[in-house]
Amino acid sequence: xxxxxxxxxxxxxxxxxxxxxxxxxxxxxxxxxxxxxxxxxxxxxxxxxxxxxxxxxxxxxxxxxxxxxxxxxxxxxxxxxxxxxxxxxxxxxxxxxxxxxxxxxxxxxxxxxxxxxxxxxxxxxxxxxxxxxxxxxxxxxxxxxxxxxxxxxxxxxxxxxxxxxxxxxxxxxxxxxxxxxxxxxxxxxxxxxxxxxxxxxxxxxxxxxxxxxxxxxxxxxxxxxxxxxxxxxxxxxxxxxxxxxxxxxxxxxxxxxxxxxxxxxxxxxxxxxxxxxxxxxxxxxxxxxxxxxxxxxxxxxxxxxxxxxxxxxxxxxxxxxxxxxxxxxxxxxxxxxxxxxxxxxxxxxxxxxxxxxxxxxxxxxxxxxx
Ligand SMILES: Nc1nc(=O)c2c([nH]1)NC[C@@H]1CN(c3ccc(C(=O)N[C@@H](CCC(=O)O)C(=O)O)cc3)C=[N+]21
Numbered sequence: 608x609x610x611x612x613x614x615x616x617x618x619x620x621x622x623x624x625x626x627x628x629x630x631x632x633x634x635x636x637x638x639x640x641x642x643x644x645x646x647x648x649x650x651x652x653x654x655x656x657x658x659x660x661x662x663x664x665x666x667x668x669x670x671x672x673x674x675x676x677x678x679x680x681x682x683x684x685x686x687x688x689x690x691x692x693x694x695x696x697x698x699x700x701x702x703x704x705x706x707x708x709x710x711x712x713x714x715x716x717x718x719x720x721x722x723x724x725x726x727x728x729x730x731x732x733x734x735x736x737x738x739x740x741x742x743x744x745x746x747x748x749x750x751x752x753x754x755x756x757x758x759x760x761x762x763x764x765x766x767x768x769x770x771x772x773x774x775x776x777x778x779x780x781x782x783x784x785x786x787x788x789x790x791x792x793x794x795x796x797x798x799x800x801x802x803x804x805x806x807x808x809x810x811x812x813x814x815x816x817x818x819x820x821x822x823x824x825x826x827x828x829x830x831x832x833x834x835x836x837x838x839x840x841x842x843x844x845x846x847x848x849x850x851x852x853x854x855x856x857x858x859x860x861x862x863x864x865x866x867x868x869x870x871x872x873x874x875x876x877x878x879x880x881x882x883x884x885x886x887x888x889x890x891x892x893x894x895x896x897x898x899x900x901x902x903x904x905x906x907x908x909x910x911x912x913x914x915x916x917x918x919x920x921x922x923x924x925x926x927x928x929x930x931x932x933x934x935x936x937x938x939x940x941x942x943x944x945x946x947x948x949x950x951x952x953x954x955x956x957x958x959x960x961x962x963x964x965x966x967x968x969x970x971x972x973x974x975x976x977x
Contacts, residue, residue, distance in 0.1 A: 717970030725755035777803035830957035848888035903939025
């Protein structure tokens with residue numbers, strides 16, 4: 608270990624090469640039959656991402672997130688609570704100033720177009736929150752609502768008309784789309800210059816490649832990094848584990864952490880020992896979409912925890928019969944981690960701030976306003 612730490616990059620590379628030679632020479636697995644069959648694509652089989660938590664004890668039943676409700680064991684808490692709402696408010700106030708500076712200088716304001724298909728209650732709430740957030744900073748918004756059973760071509764037409772409208776700087780197609788629609792086809796049509804969600808394959812590709820700059824970085828991954836940076840967490844050289852590999856969160860978050868020079872492992876539904884791998888991490892970003900998946904014993908003492916999950920769980924005490932819970936078992940994690948984002952009030956509000964920021968950047972780029 609000591610040798611490794613002191614060695615020069617050249618020596619390190621040589622050692623790497625040696626290790627590679629050993630690994631190829633010491634074991635000679637027989638590769639039969641050869642993998643030439645087209646039905647076994649080299650990209651791997653597509654399998655449903657189903658998480659099976661294998662924890663021995665059930666998580667605490669009280670899912671309340673607020674640290675204030677846990678006064679009785681507050682002395683056991685080691686973690687600083689990262690206040691995403693407060694940090695997002697600070698960013699939103701800077702955005703509001705920028706929007707008004709733009710308005711008085713060139714008489715233009717940014718505009719976000721939102722396309723909502725279907726009547727999902729959660730999607731309606733998210734979209735309403737995004738539009739309200741736009742209003743509060745002076746960003747204009749326009750929304751197209753389409754019924755669940757509309758044709759895919761209607762969604763494509765809505766995207767195209769926003770693509771062609773020069774007064775629109777950002778286009779957001781709320782996900783998930785109804786089952787019968789081809790999400791890939793629809794997202795591919797969103798103009799690269801207006802892709803404020805950062806879901807276009809070219810934006811993701813440029814994010815993945817060293818030395819290239821995507822026009823937009825997806826909002827939730829950007830929010831995770833912003834929360835780390837504003838909490839003065841050093842990312843460079845740290846071990847980070849991302850739990851989940853979705854196109855919209857897990858994958859781009861792992862890419863972005865690598866661009867910040869973290870050593871990144873991705874844990875997913877087929878990982879054999881997720882808790883062991885996660886326990887190695889200095890920084891844990893969980894985006895699995897499974898309530899209370901990450902238990903206290905998954906964490907290294909002092910780890911930084913960013914909880915992306917917003918999972919609805921039954922809660923008879925709450926107004927709508929359910930409340931939002933993260934992927935991380937908060938009550939356990941606050942006793943182990945050194946910092947943690949709450950749900951709600953962590954990544955969610957910051958995600959919306961990043962959407963506003965991307966929309967402002969897009970408008971500035973369109974008008975060459977600096
Ligand atoms: N094209 C697209 N872009 C998205 O960015 C996108 C999407 N589709 N589909 C759904 C997910 C989910 N998402 C959230 C954003 C903010 C909160 C948020 O602000 N949550 C609040 C709580 C909100 C509440 O209490 O209802 C919080 O965590 O404090 C949550 C979730 C964006 N998504």
